[in-house]
Amino acid sequence: MNKLINPQSAKDIYRQCFQDNFERLHRYAFTLLQDNEEARDVVQQAFIKLWQKRDEINLELAGRAYLYTTVQRQCINIFRHNKVRRHYKDAILATHQEEYTDHQLENRELSNRISAAMDALPPKCREIFRKSRFEEKKYAEIAAALNISVKTVEVQMGKALKIMREQLADIITISIILIAYFK
Amino acid sequence: MSSHQKIEIDTTLLTRYLAGEATPDEAMAIDDWLKDDSHATELEHMQQSWQLIYGGVAYEAPNENREWAALEVALYAEKKHGNKLRLVIRYAVAALIVGVLFGAGLYTYLQYRIPVWQHAVAEAAGSVRKGLLPDGSGIVINRNSTLQYAADYNEDDRKVLLQGEGYFDVVADKDRPFIVHSGTLKIQVLGTSFNVKEDSVNTVVAVTTGKVKLYTAKHELIVAAGQTGTYVKGTEELLLSNNIDANSLSYATGDFSFQDMPLPEICRHLENTFGVKIILNNEQLAQCRMSAHFKDRSLTYIMDILSATLDIEYTINNNIIHVSGNGCN
Structure with missing residues (x-):
């Protein structure tokens, strides 16, 4: 029933x-x-x-x-x-940039290290990574913009993450703890 | 069986996944691969690095029980406005069963002259349970508490029998009053949310939205949103106070609001909500106070914040938490 x-x-x-x-x-x-x-x-x-x-x-x-x-x-x-x-x-x-600088100061050390690691990437790899991160482009859009295959974008993105993780290994561990506390 | 089992998991694919590029097949393949704990840790580390390098929002895993409760409510609402034909069939079946139940109920009533009650959610003394009553009203039943509803629930009225503590989110229906029986006290509502806590001395009713009426054979009291009504069992009095303790409802709402609150009091709320025992290892710790607000956070998350803020340490072992530290002055 x-x-x-x-x-x-x-x-x-x-x-x-x-x-x-x-x-x-x-x-x-x-x-x-x-x-x-x-x-x-x-x-x-x-x-x-x-x-x-x-x-x-x-x-x-x-x-x-x-x-x-x-x-x-x-x-x-x-x-x-x-x-x-x-x-x-x-x-x-962007128009209210000044108001945010205080907050950003704390992160300056971190973002300096990240930019340095990004600069250390091979040129092609860096260009693809930048397009993805700063222009929020999907893989297909990056491939079209640079006239390369999506497969190349995939491989280069994987490579970018791998290299940067190695470069930033020391601060990644610390930041993860900080993120856990302040998120 | 399915195509995704052939997909190979490597850094390129995991990066694709983190970048929001994975297809459903790839996502399924990754999720199968994640069943291995070492793989899960690997992805977690990768996701954290990704967050840091790529910027953006931190991932937070959802609370599954809460999500399930929300889904059940949504499904009930959907059922209400769902397919007409299916509805007719359902009513037909329901009518048949109500007929049988009515017969059985009438028989029992004539035999014993007491209402017939049935359990609204599975009995499990050690855990907080959520569920829906037949009319879609939501209920959360605290540990060591039970809730039953009348066999004729939702016919002329909606009667439930509570022992212990429960939180109710009642669907408005002015033709069928919702009545909570808690010992000799009855609580009647039309459509609102409120908490009932019964112990050997008092029954405390905290109303979060709407309005309820508390009544016994002798007295009655209207309690509105933001107020608490207390039934004192010994004297059979009904008392009204103009506030509610939101923290005492957190087992149901997931909300904590501590305003410059002493640590022992904070611990009492955490104990009640999470079903743990918290022991302060020295007296000075009782001097610590803190202000914080938590919504849907885990116990360890809250304890981590407490220890970071108050400079204390804690250990968890079998639901017993020991807190140590120098204390606050």
Whole structure:
């Protein structure tokens, strides 16, 4: 009788699916959006959609793939939309630069080291990394702008991170502790 | 079985992932790879370096239980406005079951003349549980507490029976009053959120939104948002005070607000919320005071901040936390 009121089995599988995937999907969405809250919303929405489609989608076999695909699509939409907003914010920050210098002073040491490490990158590698970091360009956009293949961008970005991690190994450990305290 | 198992995980792919370039298949492959703890640590370090080098927001893992509770609420709302046909079938099934329950209930009623109660959430003495009542009202039940609802819940009214402590977020429905039975005290609401804590001496009702009515056979008291009503069991009095202690609700809300608060009091709130025991190793520590606000933070996060701010140290062992340090003057 209880089963009819509350279809336990479907809900149980769904719950399991949630436990197996929620946190990982959230991290994936975060990499796409760079925003913890927004990532949370996107993943929640994907789970709601999955529940609505539970009659069509086999939760056990296809639920996971459905969730990852839905999350990526939604994130790409949001990312495109937000790009405009971010550029506007950057413009405002630039006009009020003085107000932020105090805060930035504390980080000067850190950013000096990061710029130095970036300067130490091979020229091509550096150019690609700069486009990605400062112009917030996607891999495909960088490839198009520099007239190279996406594969080259991928490899160079991997290389940039690897070299800079080695260069900054000493401060990375310290900063991680600081980030843990002040985030 | 699936294509992503063939994807090779290397620095290039992990960088792609951190840069927000991974496809769903790649993300799944990485997540499978992360099941190995050493891989998880590797990615975590890489993500932290990425954050530092690349700048931007720090990643924060979500609280899974809270997210699940939010999802359940959203699903209920969706069900309410969902597919019509599915709804009709559901009502038909529900009607049938209500019929059977009604028969069974009537039988039991005639036999024993007491209401029929059923448990709203699984019984588990050691943990805080969240759930939804059949009308979609949200409940959070604290440790060592139980909540049951009447078999005829949501017919003419919505009766629940509480032992211990519970937080209620009641869906507004002026035709079906929501009534909490807590011993001889009854608490009636129309649509609001509030906390009920019953112990051997008092029942304390803190209202966060809306308005509730406390009543016994003899007295009644209206308690509005931001107020606390206390039922004193010995004298059967109802008392009103014009504030609520938000920290005592944090097991349900995840919110802590400490205003120049002595350390022993802070510890008492942490103990109540996280189900731990905190022991201050010397008397001087009781002099320490702190102001801070935490929302949805873990116990270790809060303890780390406390120890960094007050220059104290702590160890956790089997839910017992020992705090040591020179104390504050």
